[in-house]
Amino acid sequence: MLDVKKIREDFPILKREVNGKPLVYLDNGATSQTPQQVIDVIVDYYSNYNANIHRGVHSLSQEATDKYEEARLKIQKHFNAKEAYEIILTSGTTESINLVAHGFASLLEKGDEIIVSALEHHSNIVPWQMLCEKTGAILKVIPMTLEGALDMDAYNSLLNPKTKLVFTNHISNALGTINPIDYIIKQARQVGAAVLIDGAQACPHLKPDVQALDVDFYVTSAHKMCGPTGVGMLYGKQEWLEKLPPYQGGGEMIATVSFEKTTYAGLPHKFEAGTPNICGGIAFGAAIDYMNAIGFDNIATYEHELLDYATSELLKIEGLKIFGTSKDKTSVISFNLEDIHPYDVGTLLDKMGIAVRTGHHCAQPIMTFYNIPGTVRASFAFYNTKNEVDALVAGVKKAKMMLS
Structure with a gap:
């Protein structure tokens, strides 16, 4: 109670x-509201150890780095990812989806098919339309019923050997429908398609287990679950994250740079170019602690x-x-x-x-x-x-x- x-x-x-x-x-x-416990973490960061993370040898940088990576571990544990480096910290659900769509632009061929549901937020429609324009892939849509549920018979009829990707939200932001993602993922596996689940509306209400789901990508935003705006998560299976090219170029995501050639850092840094939302990431971890304490x-x-x-x-x-x-x-x-x-x-x-x-x-x-x-x-x-x-x-x- x-x-x-x-x-x-x-x-x-x-x-x-x-x-x-x-x-x-x-x-x-x-956007959910933010408890004082998370607000206090934000104030503490800017009051006591505000510094850029990774590579810094001074104490503030090391403290900030430790707190940031502790938050990544909290997120990993919460979603039951196999490895911490499978958690990519982003600006939110929209960036997470765009990161995956950008990566698949180099993996799809003309005539490949991708499936999205009729219940999607624009952020899980537009990036895939842009991907289709770039690659010549074809976008298919799982239709909805009058009750606001997805038609699973129609979904099964859309799946075929040309299907490379399936995208759906876990819960509809507009209607509140909880989609049968276990079944959607299982059926996609039969044709070898990868699956991305938009969990922005689900994560405030339930606790997804990405390993139990056997999902390839799962995305969410902190501000839906008592955290700050401007930070979110992309979970990706290691094998997929290693296949995808970097989303942005810059500091942090490199191993070596010369004018002749650049080599990229390993996971998760390969996808985390530039200075991240350090305070936001730390507060995201605090928000997860808060919600887990409630249960x-x-x-x-x-x-x-x-x-x-x-x-x-x-x-x-x-x-x-x-x-x-x-x-x-x-x-x-x-x-x-x-x-x-x-x-x-x-x-x-x-x-x-x-x-x-x-x-x-x-x-x-x-x-x-x-x-x-x-x-x-x-x-x-x-x-x-x-x-x-x-x-x-x-x-x-x-x-x-x-x-x-």
């Missing part, structure tokens, strides 16, 4: 008011209770429709009020201190499928409460009355 009242004390921002009302923060799918089983159980309660209460509002009704779902509710634009609902909710996300959620193909301009999305975290759900329901009712 979670002591939510005690947990909320860890988050300074939850004490503030917005437009004269207590903040009800329900935009966790975009992901506890988080999942509590958030499911919130999801069930919010779904039940919102559906009592006449004219409200929820998009994304898959039986496998996390704590995200996307909805619209009949004949009312989602932006107008979100604007009025903000006046009441309630933060939700409105629009297409960087998932325009999903909105096109439903023939809607966007949705109102309420995304819940383990520090939200049923009282906040009640505030959301009351706010939606008031918005409906004002806009009808």
Whole structure:
């Protein structure tokens, strides 16, 4: 059982008011809030050992290097990667995906096929379209159902010996659907295709085991799981990371440089050119410590209770429709009020201190499928409460009355 009242004390921002009302923060799918324990780590870094890492012989550099590499070990342990050097620290999920797409540009041939799902965020669509333009590969799409789930029969029909790569998110940011990635990975193995899973929306709610999944690449961002913005992770199997060429050139990623020839450093430094987000990486490790202390089983159980309660209460509002009704779902509710634009609902909710996300959620193909301009999305975290759900329901009712 979670002591939510005690947990909320860890988050300074939850004490503030917005437009004269207590903040009800329900935009966790975009960015989660940061506990004081992680904020303290950030302050400690800049107050006591701010220095560039690796190669420095002075004490501050060595301290910063140790803390940064300790964070990498924490991330490795959390995701159960076989080796620490299979964890590449990036600026976030988007850079992680682009890094892999850039690398595969040298491995694909014209006529090769890659598969992406209809539930993707733009960051897991556009890089692959760019890759296809460069290589002549063909992009195939796993279609979705009205419930917001992926059609696995259609997926199986897309797989063939030409399939080289399969990409899908673990959980849909727009609908909250939990995709059957175990099955997706297993089926891709039958044709020898590599698999990348976008875990940005999954990692705040569950604890992926990359070895148990047997996934080739898994990516996520720290700011979705109580960490800072501007830092994330690419997990890649060693054999794949060694095949891919460097993503960027510069300092840190080299072994030797001359004007005649440059040789590259080994993993993970081969993909970590330049000065990284040192403080962000260290804070990422602290955020993982914080969430593990709470316990992901506890988080999942509590958030499911919130999801069930919010779904039940919102559906009592006449004219409200929820998009994304898959039986496998996390704590995200996307909805619209009949004949009312989602932006107008979100604007009025903000006046009441309630933060939700409105629009297409960087998932325009999903909105096109439903023939809607966007949705109102309420995304819940383990520090939200049923009282906040009640505030959301009351706010939606008031918005409906004002806009009808």
